[in-house]
Amino acid sequence: MTDVARLAGVSHQTVSRVLNDHPNVREQTRRRVQAAIAELGYRPNRAARVLVTGMSQVIGVVAQSSALYGPVSILNALAHAALQHGFTVSVESVRALDPQSISDAIGRHRDQRVAGLVVIAPVESANEALDAIPDDVPLVTIDGDPRRTAGLVTVDQEAGAYAATRHLLDAGHQTVWHVSGPADWFDSQGRVAGWQRAVAEAGAEVPPVMQADWLASSGYRAGQILARMTEVTAVFAANDHLALGILRALHERGKRVPADISVVGFDDVPEAAYLIPPLTTIRPDFAAVAAASIDLILEQVRGGQRLSERRILTPALVERDSVAPPAG
Amino acid sequence: MTDVARLAGVSHQTVSRVLNDHPNVREQTRRRVQAAIAELGYRPNRAARVLVTGMSQVIGVVAQSSALYGPVSILNALAHAALQHGFTVSVESVRALDPQSISDAIGRHRDQRVAGLVVIAPVESANEALDAIPDDVPLVTIDGDPRRTAGLVTVDQEAGAYAATRHLLDAGHQTVWHVSGPADWFDSQGRVAGWQRAVAEAGAEVPPVMQADWLASSGYRAGQILARMTEVTAVFAANDHLALGILRALHERGKRVPADISVVGFDDVPEAAYLIPPLTTIRPDFAAVAAASIDLILEQVRGGQRLSERRILTPALVERDSVAPPAG
DNA sequence: GAAGGTCATGTTATCGTTAACACATCTGCT
DNA sequence: AGCAGATGTGTTAACGATAACATGACCTTC
Numbered sequence: 266m267t268d269v270a271r272l273a274g275v276s277h278q279t280v281s282r283v284l285n286d287h288p289n290v291r292e293q294t295r296r297r298v299q300a301a302i303a304e305l306g307y308r309p310n311r312a313a314r315v316l317v318t319g320m321s322q323v324i325g326v327v328a329q330s331s332a333l334y335g336p337v338s339i340l341n342a343l344a345h346a347a348l349q350h351g352f353t354v355s356v357e358s359v360r361a362l363d364p365q366s367i368s369d370a371i372g373r374h375r376d377q378r379v380a381g382l383v384v385i386a387p388v389e390s391a392n393e394a395l396d397a398i399p400d401d402v403p404l405v406t407i408d409g410d411p412r413r414t415a416g417l418v419t420v421d422q423e424a425g426a427y428a429a430t431r432h433l434l435d436a437g438h439q440t441v442w443h444v445s446g447p448a449d450w451f452d453s454q455g456r457v458a459g460w461q462r463a464v465a466e467a468g469a470e471v472p473p474v475m476q477a478d479w480l481a482s483s484g485y486r487a488g489q490i491l492a493r494m495t496e497v498t499a500v501f502a503a504n505d506h507l508a509l510g511i512l513r514a515l516h517e518r519g520k521r522v523p524a525d526i527s528v529v530g531f532d533d534v535p536e537a538a539y540l541i542p543p544l545t546t547i548r549p550d551f552a553a554v555a556a557a558s559i560d561l562i563l564e565q566v567r568g569g570q571r572l573s574e575r576r577i578l579t580p581a582l583v584e585r586d587s588v589a590p591p592a593g
Numbered sequence: 594m595t596d597v598a599r600l601a602g603v604s605h606q607t608v609s610r611v612l613n614d615h616p617n618v619r620e621q622t623r624r625r626v627q628a629a630i631a632e633l634g635y636r637p638n639r640a641a642r643v644l645v646t647g648m649s650q651v652i653g654v655v656a657q658s659s660a661l662y663g664p665v666s667i668l669n670a671l672a673h674a675a676l677q678h679g680f681t682v683s684v685e686s687v688r689a690l691d692p693q694s695i696s697d698a699i700g701r702h703r704d705q706r707v708a709g710l711v712v713i714a715p716v717e718s719a720n721e722a723l724d725a726i727p728d729d730v731p732l733v734t735i736d737g738d739p740r741r742t743a744g745l746v747t748v749d750q751e752a753g754a755y756a757a758t759r760h761l762l763d764a765g766h767q768t769v770w771h772v773s774g775p776a777d778w779f780d781s782q783g784r785v786a787g788w789q790r791a792v793a794e795a796g797a798e799v800p801p802v803m804q805a806d807w808l809a810s811s812g813y814r815a816g817q818i819l820a821r822m823t824e825v826t827a828v829f830a831a832n833d834h835l836a837l838g839i840l841r842a843l844h845e846r847g848k849r850v851p852a853d854i855s856v857v858g859f860d861d862v863p864e865a866a867y868l869i870p871p872l873t874t875i876r877p878d879f880a881a882v883a884a885a886s887i888d889l890i891l892e893q894v895r896g897g898q899r900l901s902e903r904r905i906l907t908p909a910l911v912e913r914d915s916v917a918p919p920a921g
Numbered sequence: 922g923a924a925g926g927t928c929a930t931g932t933t934a935t936c937g938t939t940a941a942c943a944c945a946t947c948t949g950c951t
Numbered sequence: 952a953g954c955a956g957a958t959g960t961g962t963t964a965a966c967g968a969t970a971a972c973a974t975g976a977c978c979t980t981c
Binding site: 308309310311312313315316321330331332334337338341344345353355356357358360372373375376377378480481482484485506509510512513516535536538539540541543 | 636638641643659660662665672681684685686700703808812834841864867868869871
C-alpha cells in the first residue's frame, strides 16, 4: 500500500480512501491512485482490514454436512447471493446438529469476525446454541424453529404439504398416507401438519404417520409395508428420495403407479422427472430462500441490530405422472 | 490477551507461547496461563495472527457450484479431513469453470492468505488459471488434468470404467455401449478411455460414444435412442443419474433391465440401490480423495514447497441387479 | 476582506498478534 | 569457583490497514 501511495504521489491514507470509495477524493487523484493500483497489481490485505475494523466481509454459515439436495442447493445459492453484495460466505459443516458441534462452529466463525451468521438449523437441538449467541451478532436461521423469534427464513412446509395432499384428494382419493422425515426436523413436522390438516378438512380419516429418515432406503422399507395394505391408494412422501424408494418397493410387489397407487414427493430434485413414473412433487425455491437470507442478514449488518423478521416462501406444485384417480 | 497476561502475572508474549505450544515454557506457568484463558473466555484474534504471520490456518477450495453427488461429497469430506488437522476450509464456488471465474476465486482466496489451494478442476479450461498461480502457493488439484505435473488427486476413472465394461463383457455381452459425460471433463475422457480399452481388448467392435452431460435428462434422451437399436444389450453410463434416465427410457419402450439390456453406472449415489432395478455401479471413495488431498496440501504447507506427487485411487465395482447375460 | 465552511489531503495512533532479540536464572562440567 | 550452554521470560518492533484529528486551500457570505 505504501508502494502504491508513493507511485501515485499521495499518502497511504488517500489510497485507503480510494479503496473504500470515500467521497472526498478529487477525481484526478482517484484516477492516479487507481492507475498505480493496477500497475503494481496491488491487492489489499484483508487481515489488516479485519484487525482494525473488527469485522470481515464474510457471512458465516453453519450447516450439517450432507449430500441432501435441499441444503446443498441452499448453500450454493447463498454463496452466489452473497457475492452479489460483495460478501463471501464461509461454511462450517458440522457432522451432527448437537449443541456442542454447533457452538464450536459458531465459535470458529466468531474468531474470524464474520459480519453475520446464517445457521441452517432444522432441528430443535440447535436452539440451545443459537440462544447463546450474543445479541450484537446478526443472525438468520434457515429452516429453523418456527416458534423462535429471531430472523427466520424458510419455505412454508405446511402449505407445500397441504397442496400435495389436497392434490391427491382432489384426484378422488378417500384419504392419503404420509411417509415422514425424521421426527425432530421442523421440516418434517411442518409437512406432517399440512398433510393432517388437508386430510382432516376433507373429512377423511387420518392414517398413522409412517416414520422414516430422508433416504431412499427408508422409503423403500415404508413402501414394502404400504404395498401390503390393500386400502392404500395415495401416498405423500416427505421428499423425493423417499418417494423413489417407495416407487421401487411398490413396483417390486406388482403395484402400478399411478394406476393402483398415486405418489407425491417434495423437493423436485433434478431426477424427479425421470423416475418411473415421472414424479409429481412440490418445488421449493431454494435460490429465493438464499436471497432472502442474505438480504435479511445484510440489513442487520448495516443497521447494527438484530431483526426478528420472518420470510416464509410458498413452494409450488409440479404435476407429472405419478398421480391418477383411484382404481375403484 | 493483555488481560490474560495480567491475570496470569506474565507477559503477553508468554501467553502467545502457551497458545502456540512453544517448548520453552515452564509447566507451572503454562497451567497458570491456561487457567487465565479459561477464566476470561479469551479467544485469540485470527486476523491479527494472519497479519503478522502472513498465513491463515485455512485451506482454500475452488469448486463449481452444483448439486452433483461427487463434488458435494468431496467438499464435505474435505472440510472434515482438514478439521482433523486443525485447519478450516473455505470454499469459493464458481458458476462456471472458465479461466476468469477461477482466477477470481483464487484471487479471493489469496487475499485471505490461505495456507494452500485445493482446486476441483475437472476441465481443460481450468489449466490456464492454475498455471498463473505463483509457485510458492501449495496447490493440489482434484480430478484435474492427468497431463499436468502439479499435485494431483483423483480416482482412477479409466480403471473404474474398465471394470464396469469388463463386468458386462464377462456376463456374456458381445459389446458394450457407452453414454458419456461432457466431453471437456477429464472424468469423462478417462471413462471413455477405460471403456474403449476393455471393449477393444475383448476383440469386440467399439460402438460410437453417445455424448451427454451428467444429468438424468440427457440420460433419458440417450436411452430413447438406445431402446430403438435392437442390437444393444449392454450399456455403461458415465454416472448414476445418467443411468437413471436411461432406465426410465428403456422402461417406457418396453425394454426390460436386465433381461433385455444390462446397465452399469458410476458413483454409487445413495439412491442407486433403490432404482428399478437396483443399479450395479462403480463406487469411488470420495472420503479417501479428500483425505489424500488434505494430506498432500499439508505436506506442502509444512515443507514450504510444491510437490508434484499424484495420488490415484481405484474405485470398486458394486454388483446389484442391473446386469445379466444377454437374452439370445 | 475577514469569518466561517467545505473539500482534499496528510499525520499519527491503533487494532492484537508473533518475531527477534535481550536478559536473567538455572544446569552441568572442568 | 567459573564459565558455556540451555531454559524461561520480558521488551520492542513489526505486520497493513482504518480512524481520528490536523492542516491548508479554496469558496461563500455579509
